[in-house]
Amino acid sequence: MSLTSQRARRLPLVLRNPSFGRVWAGQLLTQAASRMFQVGAVWWLVGFAGGEHRGLDSGLFLMVSTVPAVALAPLIARVIARYAPRTVLAAAAFVAGAVAVTAAVLACAGALPLAVVYAVGLVLAGCQAVFDPCLTTSVPDLVEDADIESATGFELSTQSVAGLCGGLLGPLVVDAGKLTGVTTVCGAAYLLAALLVGSTRFPRRTAGHGPASERRTLRQVLAGLPFIRRVLVCFAAANVFTTAVYVVMPLYTREVLHATGSTVASLETALGAGALLGSFTGGRLPGRPVTVGSACLTLMAAALGLPGLFAGHMAALASMAVAGWCVGVIGVRFVALFQRLVPADDKPGFFAVMQAVLGATFPVSSLVFGALGDHLTATTLCLAQGAGLVPVALALWWLGGRANATGQPGQDAPAPVPAGEAS
Numbered sequence: 001m002s003l004t005s006q007r008a009r010r011l012p013l014v015l016r017n018p019s020f021g022r023v024w025a026g027q028l029l030t031q032a033a034s035r036m037f038q039v040g041a042v043w044w045l046v047g048f049a050g051g052e053h054r055g056l057d058s059g060l061f062l063m064v065s066t067v068p069a070v071a072l073a074p075l076i077a078r079v080i081a082r083y084a085p086r087t088v089l090a091a092a093a094f095v096a097g098a099v100a101v102t103a104a105v106l107a108c109a110g111a112l113p114l115a116v117v118y119a120v121g122l123v124l125a126g127c128q129a130v131f132d133p134c135l136t137t138s139v140p141d142l143v144e145d146a147d148i149e150s151a152t153g154f155e156l157s158t159q160s161v162a163g164l165c166g167g168l169l170g171p172l173v174v175d176a177g178k179l180t181g182v183t184t185v186c187g188a189a190y191l192l193a194a195l196l197v198g199s200t201r202f203p204r205r206t207a208g209h210g211p212a213s214e215r216r217t218l219r220q221v222l223a224g225l226p227f228i229r230r231v232l233v234c235f236a237a238a239n240v241f242t243t244a245v246y247v248v249m250p251l252y253t254r255e256v257l258h259a260t261g262s263t264v265a266s267l268e269t270a271l272g273a274g275a276l277l278g279s280f281t282g283g284r285l286p287g288r289p290v291t292v293g294s295a296c297l298t299l300m301a302a303a304l305g306l307p308g309l310f311a312g313h314m315a316a317l318a319s320m321a322v323a324g325w326c327v328g329v330i331g332v333r334f335v336a337l338f339q340r341l342v343p344a345d346d347k348p349g350f351f352a353v354m355q356a357v358l359g360a361t362f363p364v365s366s367l368v369f370g371a372l373g374d375h376l377t378a379t380t381l382c383l384a385q386g387a388g389l390v391p392v393a394l395a396l397w398w399l400g401g402r403a404n405a406t407g408q409p410g411q412d413a414p415a416p417v418p419a420g421e422a423s
Helices: 003-010 018-049 054-071 073-082 085-109 114-142 145-198 218-223 226-242 245-255 261-284 289-309 313-341 344-359 362-372 378-406
Strands: none
Touching (some): 018 054, 018 114, 054 073, 054 114, 054 245, 054 344, 073 085, 073 114, 073 344, 114 145, 145 261, 226 289, 226 313, 226 344, 226 362, 245 261, 289 313
16 A cells, blocks of 8 residues: 555545545534524423423424434335435435525514424424435445445534534524524525535445335335344333433423523533544443443433432533433444444335334423423433333343344444544
């Protein structure tokens, strides 16, 4: 290998592969915009527009925001498999941007009704539900086989960075400019992402795209992956309690801390920073993926219950940071495992199903914890989150032991290349 090639290999993937770099930037923009709108809208409902049912209203909004990924999974899988990834990614970002800009114009003319806010959230979530699995599926179209681990690390760490930026800016922008401000910023981010992705050349063409006449159905894909199927069920159950933080945090800020949107932003920042750190350190942890995952769920249970026992800003910040780290570690270990175990032709369907399965409990979580928030204290909700994760952690640990005993594939897979080495 020449000295020039060696120097090029030392550069971060997003610099030595311009195509991947532009798509990565588009991912960062769309996910940050999506998170900004969700967090900003929830804080607007709790802190400005909410009446006697702030918890229920915010829970309903988050429930609506998760419906597309679940309800449209078969359609999303077919679209990703049939059309070129650049077309799908650019179209999803453009539609989201057009809707957000339209909402900003309407908000300037007058206050948006709750139904319109819910509708905007539904469309933006639908576009993101198409964008995310399509990007994951298109990674082999953008990078060489040797760079797939690095690309996976970048993709997962980007989710953390985007969540951090969106979670930080959402409440602050709402405090400064209400919904007009947040929809304007989100619209600009989506449209810039569409421009970046639309100008990208996808240099490779894998077997995962094209006519789907011989492609297996989603049911057949999951039926052939029993170990992965059980792991997804465990994490879907965990999401009932982990994703409730997006309802509980604003309620906790208002009821217990008696603070403003800047405090919500600080908690979101702690959550995103923890997830980012987890995505860079998860690959360095020893142990099999299931062992690491069950340990992280146990630690997350303790972290989420902490603010319920010790009310205060510092306890809440520590809770979010540790919980975010656990999410980042679990993500990098298991997505890399899935990339190895799932056949290339099945990836469009699998990643759409994965998003749907993991998001299926989010509407239930948002609605239940939102409704409970109108009747129970925020500290009680924190304790309920922590207690609910304990049996899930035990179930995942048992699954790992059973997989070892029966010799199922996947539990002994090597740890992924640490995401930190991608940069």
